[in-house]
Amino acid sequence: xxxxxxxxPSPPLLSPQVTGRRPVLPELRAACAEAVRRLVAEESxxxxxxxxxxxxxxxxxASRLDLSAFAPPNASRGAGSPPLALGLGAMxxxxxxxxxxxxxxxxGQDEPAGACARRGAEVADGNARTALLVMGxxxxxxxxxxxxxxxxxxxxxxxxxxxxxxxxxxxALLRLDPVLARDLMAAGRPAWQVLAGAMPAxxxxxxxxxxxDPFGVAYLVAYLRPR
Amino acid sequence: xxxxHEAEQLEARPQGVLRLRHRDFEPDQLLVMxxxxxxxxxxxxxxxxxxxxxxxxxxxxxxAEGADIVDIGGVPARPGDEVDVSEEISRTVPxxxxxxxxxxxxxxxxxxxxxxxxxxxxxxxxxxxNDTWGGWDGRLIEVAAEFGAGLVxxxxxxxxxxxRPFRVxxxxxxxxxxxxxxxxxxxxxxxxVEAARxxxxxxxxxxxxxxxxxxxxxxxxxxAATGWPVLVSLSNKDFVGETLDAPLDERLPGTLATTAVxxxxxxxxxxxxxxxxxxxxxxxxxxxxGDIPPARAVRGLA
Numbered sequence: 001x002x003x004x005x006x007x008x009p010s011p012p013l014l015s016p017q018v019t020g021r022r023p024v025l026p027e028l029r030a031a032c033a034e035a036v037r038r039l040v041a042e043e044s045x046x047x048x049x050x051x052x053x054x055x056x057x058x059x060x061x062a063s064r065l066d067l068s069a070f071a072p073p074n075a076s077r078g079a080g081s082p083p084l085a086l087g088l089g090a091m092x093x094x095x096x097x098x099x100x101x102x103x104x105x106x107x108g109q110d111e112p113a114g115a116c117a118r119r120g121a122e123v124a125d126g127n128a129r130t131a132l133l134v135m136g137x138x139x140x141x142x143x144x145x146x147x148x149x150x151x152x153x154x155x156x157x158x159x160x161x162x163x164x165x166x167x168x169x170x171x172a173l174l175r176l177d178p179v180l181a182r183d184l185m186a187a188g189r190p191a192w193q194v195l196a197g198a199m200p201a202x203x204x205x206x207x208x209x210x211x212x213d214p215f216g217v218a219y220l221v222a223y224l225r226p227r
Numbered sequence: 228x229x230x231x232h233e234a235e236q237l238e239a240r241p242q243g244v245l246r247l248r249h250r251d252f253e254p255d256q257l258l259v260m261x262x263x264x265x266x267x268x269x270x271x272x273x274x275x276x277x278x279x280x281x282x283x284x285x286x287x288x289x290x291a292e293g294a295d296i297v298d299i300g301g302v303p304a305r306p307g308d309e310v311d312v313s314e315e316i317s318r319t320v321p322x323x324x325x326x327x328x329x330x331x332x333x334x335x336x337x338x339x340x341x342x343x344x345x346x347x348x349x350x351x352x353x354x355x356x357n358d359t360w361g362g363w364d365g366r367l368i369e370v371a372a373e374f375g376a377g378l379v380x381x382x383x384x385x386x387x388x389x390x391r392p393f394r395v396x397x398x399x400x401x402x403x404x405x406x407x408x409x410x411x412x413x414x415x416x417x418x419x420v421e422a423a424r425x426x427x428x429x430x431x432x433x434x435x436x437x438x439x440x441x442x443x444x445x446x447x448x449x450x451a452a453t454g455w456p457v458l459v460s461l462s463n464k465d466f467v468g469e470t471l472d473a474p475l476d477e478r479l480p481g482t483l484a485t486t487a488v489x490x491x492x493x494x495x496x497x498x499x500x501x502x503x504x505x506x507x508x509x510x511x512x513x514x515x516x517g518d519i520p521p522a523r524a525v526r527g528l529a
Contacts, residue, residue: 013528020521070528073517140529147529215529 002124002198002226003042005132006035007165008092009188009219010051010085018071031210031221032092036133038223040098044131047093048123050194051085051135052187053106056119059083061102065091082106085135085191092133107190109182113174116190120197134195136188138218146216148185157184158218161192162211165222168203170196186218195224202227240454245495246423247296247334247377248354254456255518257490257509260296260336260498261289262462265318266310269303271463271475271500279322286326290333292502298357299323299348300338304433306389312343320347327352336379340388342366349374357498359430359460360388362411368418377424379458380411384434392434400439401446404429405453412455426496428458432465440466444485444492451493460498461485483508491516 013019014029040047060080065087068076081087086104093102107116123130138161139154140147146154157180164172173196181189210221242254252258263285267277276282286297301318302310310318319337326335336355337348340363345356349370356371358364361383371378382404384395397403408427416422429450431440443450450457461467467481468474479501486497486505490512499505513519 011529013525018524018528020524021519022523024523024525071524073520147527215525217529 001126001129002200003044003129003131004039004226005134005195005199005204005224006039007134007136007192007195007220007222007224008032008035008089009137009217009221010088010135011137011215011217011219012067012070012084012088014088015065015067015091017067017074025214028210028212028214028219028221033095035209035221035223036092036096036098038225039131039133040093040096040100042131042225043129044100045128046101046103047098047131047133048103048105049086049089049093049133049135050105050107050191051083051089052109052189052191053083053085054109055106056108056111056115057106059086059104059106061104063087063090063104064094085187089133089135107194109187109190110178111190112178113176113193116193117174117197120194120199123194124198124200132195132198134191136191136220138186138188138213138220140185140187140217142213142218143216146213148216151184153180154184154186154218157181157186158213158220161186161188161218162208162220165192165220165224166206166208168199168206168224170199188220199224200226239452242451242454242456242493242495244423245426245456246421248332250334251423252295252495254495255513255516256495257513258295258496259293259502259505259509260298260458260496261285261292261294261502262498262500263289263297263299264303265299265301265322266303268307269300270305279325282322283325283329286329289502290330293506294502296334296336296355296496297326298336298338298498299326299353300357301344302339302389304359304389306391312341315339315341315344316347319344320351323348323353324351340364340367342370345370345376346374349376355379355424359383359428359433361385361407361430361433362414363388368411368415368420371415371424372419375421375424377426378415378420379426379428380408380415380455381428381430381433382407383430386434392432392436395434395436395439397439400435400442401449404443404450408450408455409453425455426458427453427455428460431459431461435466437466437469440464441470444489447489447492447494456496457494458496458498459486459489459494461489462499462501479504487512
């Protein structure tokens, strides 16, 4: 069963280790910290981090964020390093002081919605009381200065994701088009669809803690608690 | 040959802490020493800070721009009107005292070769004696020891103060710089100057032609390998001007290029006119080295 779910984006700049001496997006970092604080405060037996990656699969729960590819002065942690989204999830758990059991699970970026939903249902149907940390980003094409330049469809896509999370419209999340999401550089799609498959009815209580696109990428931070 | 090469390897010593006033500076901290001339006739922007109020304004400005040290001098390096001891004292000592009042923790360097002047400026609050003329006055070291001050041990090729090089020749200018500065540093330690407060300075342009100054820059790592902190004074000097065929007011790019190369090769203190620009160059070098992170990095990381 699911005790709660935190939604956080997974930009490298979430880690202070890559952003230099000045604080970068302290509001975003504080919102993520708050969502994870609430998550680990639940009486769960395990936290499962779900993050989009090249391929579906579980990673060693002891593995940690490896920033060497993004900021070379940071030493590599070796070949066993998890994908960025899972590494950042692990970082958030560490920052929250969480030392309990955890799972790091990657969901492939090309995984169809049905497979994502089934993965979510498996978690929900398991015996363990599980807290979910869902790492996912919206479109990176939200303006002329955005990493992927402007795509006029981005705003509508991200607005629909936010609406679906707030209103808990899991069907809408499952209907997100993988091809459109990929075109819009919205990496969070498969992770949100895992969440859609995991969250039981009735609709959870939702609080959005942050939503903005300061660098042209949509970041959504929220906490969901089953009723 | 291999034996002498091994000997050089053995002689290389790591850089340690540089102690100035109450502070310890690690080897990866690059320090800016801002020039404040109490003269009417120094070579660069003559008379700019001859007026005491203008000189204090300059101190405020360079501190705001990130200077770690101010270097106060009362006698120009080039030949000119005689400045005797009492005149040098009257130009520098009250000003050093005023700067000390205004900035209790700022590191103050006094640019003088005379022990009588050094004694007065140290009493007024100076922390470092910048002896640009290579130990011309043997008693200067005693003053540094007596006051617990630091000392810059320079190489001027044996030239008397305020003289210009004339047909100077060295079999190996770097070897001569090493011999001269290490001898001074050794003498200073023996006289009781704290080793962590001693720097060496190859003294570009002093007793050197442009080829010599380029050579000591090219081989600056040999100076750094002594373990003594290296100070370089490059700012707008003639070797930059001759190298680029650039008049005085067009020497900043050449100065900054030399600054970057010197920092890369191991210099730690940079005596300059342009503090802000130098600070940027040094921060850039430190970041390239990986000694400091960028100020703010978000490009490609969103």
